[in-house]
Amino acid sequence: MALVIDVRHSKLPNKLTMCGTIFGLLFHTWSDGWDGLLFSLIGASTGFLIVLVLYVIGALGAGDVKLFGAIGAIMGVMFVIQTLVYAILWAGLIGLFLLLIQRKMRATGRKLVGWLFTILAFNKFETIFELKQQKNIKFPFMYAVFPAVAVTIYYSLL
Numbered sequence: 001m002a003l004v005i006d007v008r009h010s011k012l013p014n015k016l017t018m019c020g021t022i023f024g025l026l027f028h029t030w031s032d033g034w035d036g037l038l039f040s041l042i043g044a045s046t047g048f049l050i051v052l053v054l055y056v057i058g059a060l061g062a063g064d065v066k067l068f069g070a071i072g073a074i075m076g077v078m079f080v081i082q083t084l085v086y087a088i089l090w091a092g093l094i095g096l097f098l099l100l101i102q103r104k105m106r107a108t109g110r111k112l113v114g115w116l117f118t119i120l121a122f123n124k125f126e127t128i129f130e131l132k133q134q135k136n137i138k139f140p141f142m143y144a145v146f147p148a149v150a151v152t153i154y155y156s157l158l
Contacts, residue, residue: 002067006142012063017070024073040073047072047080064141071149079152086148087141094143 006012021044028036048069054060072080099105118124 003140003142003146006063006140010140012061012067012142014066017063017066020067020070021073024070024075027074039076043072043074043076043080044069045072046077047084050081050084060141064145067145079156082155083145083148083152086151087144090144090147091141094139098139 001016002012005016024044025037025040028040030036032039048065051060051065051068055062055065068080068084071083075083096105
């Protein structure tokens with residue numbers, strides 16, 4: 001549902017993410033009591049807080065933050081971390097593909113090298129927050145999250 005809604009509207013509604021979080025909390029509390037509640041709360045907090053960092057630097061939207069909180073509440077901390085790692089890898093592949101087809105690989109590479117040099121050579125970490133103001137290639141993060149969840153489920157079943 002998140003994929004379809006994000007692709008169509010470029011926004012994840014609070015109803016979806018809150019329902020997912022509440023479902024995870026209630027399900028795990030009902031099935032495992034206090035241990036289940038703790039499992040769900042730790043998963044939700046982990047997903048929310050890690051993706052919140054990406055939101056603060058302008059890499060993701062607020063809906064993505066809340067969605068990863070819901071994923072963590074439903075599936076737990078290990079699943080949400082694995083999904084996030086795979087989602088970032090998928091997003092990188094999608095971004096590279098978009099740069100290639102739009103023929104912006106060289107210009108973006110130069111910008112990235114200059115940005116990294118500024119951070120590392122001059123310790124200007126505040127330039128990370130300038131990402132929000134830059135004109136970047138954007139796409140719904142759900143394009144990366146959907147296959148990431150599938151890969152995480154696949155490897156969880158092995």
